[in-house]
Amino acid sequence: MDEVVEVGIVGGGPTGLLLACELALAGVRVRVFERRTEPVRESRALTMHPRSLEVLALRGLEERFLSQGRPLPTGHFGMLDTRLDFSGLDTTYRFTLFLPQAVTEALLEERARELGVDLRRGHAVEELLQDVESVELSGTTEGRPFRCHARYVVGADGARSIVRQLAGIAFPGTDTTRTSMLGDVTLGSPPASPFLALTNARGGVVIVPLGPGIHRIIVTDSEREGTPLKEPVTLDELRASITRIAGSDLGMREPRWLSRFGNETRLAERYRAGRVLLAGDAAHMHFPAGGQGLNVGLQDAMNLGWKLAAVLKEGAPDALLDSYHRERHGVGHALLRNTEAQAALMGFTPETLALRELMNGLLKHPAVNRQLAEHLGGLDVRYPALDVLGSTNEASLLPEWTGRRLPDLELQRFVGGTQRLYSALHGGRWLRLQVTLSTRMFPDTVAGMEPSWRPRAEFLYARPAQEGELLQGVGWMLIRPDGHVARAWA
Ligand SMILES: Cc1cc2nc3c(=O)[nH]c(=O)nc-3n(C[C@H](O)[C@H](O)[C@H](O)COP(=O)(O)OP(=O)(O)OC[C@H]3O[C@@H](n4cnc5c(N)ncnc54)[C@H](O)[C@@H]3O)c2cc1C
Known part of the structure; x- marks a missing residue:
């Protein structure tokens, strides 16, 4: 027999998990379909911004995250040398929290399980059909088909979202034109300062300590940024690029994770199509500059959760769900614009290096610095009247x-x-x-x-x-x- 829930969430990443927590807190019957059989080990994101910490604090969850992370009083914009200063912002959390994404997801999953969320791992959603009353989801688990009916479905299934495609929501934007490399490695000779960022005419390098004996290296090599996304990164390639840009390979060895990422930039045309809604990377995709994607996804989830709960449990009009698009689409648009601006600053031509110098000077003005810090921190969002x-x-x-x-x-x-x-x-x-x-x-x-x-x-x-x-x-x-x-x- 087909199973029936109130909300089906496709994707158990950070966005889907927080949304599930919000719905379960309100007593909504929610089920999360996650195609991975195991939690993620690699961490794309490493930072949690002030507004996300506020979002967690709004539900009394902040201590779990703060106790596992490391507060940093500054952040970066386009890898500029003048850092963004979070220490004077109008929030309890005047810092960005250094917290690997795998930990964030584990803590959100722990909370979801406490609230009784029905999280189905190893369930890949493949089909979606909606009518005026419900949405049918179907897919495969352990080689067998499954099917579920939901009053609403949320696609929190990442940038390649199948939910978005099956709901017929366009995802206009621009293709990848540049790629960077990432490596989680052991460094025999780590740099003297714990965080290192340098940019010159040959490229850009960022080095961050990840944990005992592991560093995250991010490299954009001016000679290799045209390398296609699908070409696997090798340790030799990473080594050669960092040596060319920074003058040493820092004794790099034992790679745990090597990956390539790019600047494909897209925004869902609509965050809602009937009974289907999109949140997180499924709705917005961009160059990961300034550490924002996960943060904006959590903030999408916070905006959508109480609205779905109000419609399902309190008799709120369905039109309340339209305010989700009205309020969050503009935030997604601003996210894309600022990451494109940062990507433009992360170039290596004489013109770009001159622009960087100019911006480094401008960011020394407290008002300019504060405006960008508030923006990246998610603190400047204001919604129109409901x-x-x-x-x-x-x-x-x-x-x-x-x-x-x-x-x-x-x-x-x-x-x-x-x-x-x-x-x-x-x-x-x-x-x-x-x-x-x-x-x-x-x-x-x-x-x-x-x-x-x-x-x-x-x-x-x-x-x-x-x-x-x-x-x-x-x-x-x-x-x-x-x-x-x-x-x-x-
Ligand atoms: C190099 C790099 C560094 C980054 N650094 C930061 C940072 O510091 N700060 C920050 O905020 N963001 C950062 N990001 C972005 C961040 O990782 C993403 O924005 C975030 O993971 C989005 O969360 P999500 O839950 O929306 O989507 P995802 O994390 O992509 O989760 C989607 C989930 O859906 C599942 N899924 C997909 N399709 C299906 C299906 N058909 N059926 C069932 N399940 C499905 C997937 O398995 C996955 O678990 C970075 C990204 C990169 C690439």
């Missing part, structure tokens, strides 16, 4: 707050004691925050909502513990489960 909340002409509305993300403020409760803002969002519910002591009732936030929509909401009566600018003039706030402000009133 139209499914309906229009309102309340005079006390403060439109300048709509869609803004809130940092994890320390709050002083009116009944006594302090509390972090995010701790009131751990359950994945909406939050009605009353900031001023008043006899006025909380504004009628549900006035414009569908009568059948009963959002799960917490109440908190508290003001910021520190006197400051933030929240000044605000009386009430309706905060979405993802920590963005839906509405604020004086």
Whole structure:
């Protein structure tokens, strides 16, 4: 007999796993189909940015990740020598966390299992058919067919997403024109400074310690960047390139993983086609500069999870799911643009080297540096008004707050004691925050909502513990489960 779930997620990478956690937290029956039989060992991504740490903190998960990673106060843009400074950003997490992707995925899987997510490894999805009521997924596991019906399906199946193709969603963009090499190796003579990045007319090299006795080497060789993606990297090739660019092979040996990656850049035309939605690399693909793909995928999942749960469990209108495309497609577009800009800076002609020098100077200006750090850190995202909340002409509305993300403020409760803002969002519910002591009732936030929509909401009566600018003039706030402000009133 065919099996039926509320949401089927194709792909158990970081995006699919976090989305599954969000849905399970809300009581949604979710199943993840992952074609790999075992968790990944190699780590493409190594960094977790401030907004992703906030996303984890919104569900009380940050400690698991922080305890396994290493905070670095700076990041890079286009491998420029002037680093991006995260230390002054308006967040609890004023750093990027050095954390291999395999660890991130293991921690997300651990959380998913705690929440009872049905994760099916060794299940490769091959077909998808949707009608007005449901989606049928089918594929193969251990040589046998399987089939499942879901009310909604999310393609979190990476850049070559079969879900995207079967849903008929176009993926326009540009092909690979340049490739770089990656090697996880032992270095007999590692560089004196733990992190090394150098660029010259011959190419660029980055060296990062990965763990005891292992370094990650990333090399872009100006003479070899036309090498096709599918040509396997050899240790000799990596050795020759690093020697040409950096003057030594650093005693490189014992490769654990050698890989080639490129600058193919594409964005899904739509993040939704009927009952099928896309998230993570399935929706956006780009040159991995500035360590952002995994981060944006986690942030996609956070945006989509509560919306799917609201439609399935709270009677929210289906149109709420359209806001997922409206809010995240622009973020994907900005991601592609900034990685293309970084790729342009990672060239080796005299003109590019001159441009790098100019940019190195500009990044010394705190305002410029901060703007880029906030952008890469995912902290500058602001959403338009949620139209499914309906229009309102309340005079006390403060439109300048709509869609803004809130940092994890320390709050002083009116009944006594302090509390972090995010701790009131751990359950994945909406939050009605009353900031001023008043006899006025909380504004009628549900006035414009569908009568059948009963959002799960917490109440908190508290003001910021520190006197400051933030929240000044605000009386009430309706905060979405993802920590963005839906509405604020004086
Ligand atoms: C060299 C390199 C360095 C990078 N560094 C960073 C970094 O520092 N920071 C950062 O944020 N990002 C980085 N990235 C990008 C990051 O690795 C990806 O953005 C991230 O893995 C995307 O996660 P995802 O879950 O969306 O997709 P994926 O990780 O690709 O997961 C998709 C999953 O779907 C499964 N799947 C695919 N097809 C099917 C199917 N038909 N049926 C069932 N399962 C299927 C796959 O097995 C896979 O597990 C880097 C990428 C590269 C190449």
